[in-house]
Amino acid sequence: MSIAKRVHKLAGLTTGMIFALVAYAALVAPPDRLATQTYIVQGQDLNALKAAVATAGGEITHSLGIIRAVGARLTSDQVAQLRQSGLVTRIYEDRELQTTGTCSVSAEPQLSFDKKKLFWGLTNSGATPVTLNRLALTWPAANGEFKRVTLGNRKIANDKLPPQTAVIEGAQWEGELADRQIEGGDTLVLGIEFSKSASTQFDAYTLSAQFAEACSVDYTGAAPTPRLAGAPTLQFDNQKVDWTIDNQTASTLRIASITLNWPSGNGVLKKVKLDGDEISNVVHAPGTALLAGAWHDDVRRREIAPFSSETLRFEFDRNAGRSEKLYAIEVAFETGEKATFTPPNAACRLAAEQQLAFDNNKVLWTVTSADADLITIDQFDLAWPLINGKLKKIRLDGEMTGFHHTAGAANSGRVS
Secondary structure (H helix, E strand, O other): OOHHHHOEOOOOOEEEEOOOOOOOOOOOOOOOOOOEEEEEEEEOOHHHHHHHHHHHOOEEEEEEHHHOEEEEEEEHHHHHHHHOOOOEEEEEEOOOEEOEEOOOEEEOOOOEEEOOEEEEEEEEOOOOOEEEEEEEEEOOHHHOOEEEEEEOOEEEEEEEEOOOEEEEEHHHEOOOHHHHEEOOOOEEEEEEEEOOOOOOOHHHOEEEEEEOOOEEEEEOOOOOOOEEEEOOOOEEEOOEEEEEEEEEOOOOEEEEEEEEEOOHHHOOEEEEEEOOEEEEOOOEOOOEEEEOOOOOOOHHHHEEOOOEEEEEEEEEOOOOOOOHHHOEEEEEEOOOOEEEEOOOOOOOOEEEOOOOEEEOOEEEEEEEEOOOOOEOOOOEEEEOOHHHOOOOOOEEOOEEOOOOEEEOOOOEEEEO
């Protein structure tokens, strides 16, 4: 039977049906996902990162080897796919800071940090080389002394200067003039090293790079918008359900609690993992769970590092239902932030009778739709007394539905 015969059109339609325990809207016009924009994608291994971007179908525009990142043109779907990759630690939009003057240099809108160093990507989109001839900067006193500057893999200044301001120019430069040049069409990373660990407080820095070709580019301490978000989709693998959380803040976040709803056909929740490490193995009965204690002794297992993505894995004792509409997740962190997964089309307006009706070997359940849009039932879970025997058929408003009992024991299962 076609899906069209399982769809009812009218608002306020009341339909009697058998055994359906969960129903959600499924017909939504797909958004335009073909538009691309430029992102910076970071990882631990540059070659593996390039392969991941290529596999996702993205177009790599340039490499930032020192910070293990690439620039890439991506669609929203490709970004979502990469956020779920273990090879990617950070993705953010590449909104370039444009120069003043006549040459075509631009700078990355965000700084990156690694221990005692900060990095700032500079791109020469012109056809001829540009030469860095003056660098002015301010930094937090906690970083200690300014020690050295690199451009790409070339050291161009090595002069210990006290906090919190410095200007590098003239005789302070080291090496050849060519060491301070960026070729046309090239991107190089400006690296600055301090005597102590570099603060990740973005708004505590200012940078100004001036070039001999009469242009300059500035970083004015604009912090990126902190963002904590869960992936818009779930991933399914037999008894496992994966959900990726992206921490685009400058803080390490530790999970305080997890609230999870899942289809009862999955069976019990057996364990929860974060980035492959088990954080909970307390068994929870089917349907819903609040995890707020009995964590693994190593609290670091529940942490998500700054500017990184990690995947939560939920493992059940039966194969997991693959309809995202049947899941809801809320992860709360000790700092108060929350990440949530809300079922698609959760706003559809359905109401179900709280009592069943019985007629010999039939059980009737009434569900009412107040939506003006089409409503499609694509999966539900059910359980019944063993004395009823086997599930034989399902009807929707008197008509056979074509649903098939696909999983579960003799008195429970999933229908799709």
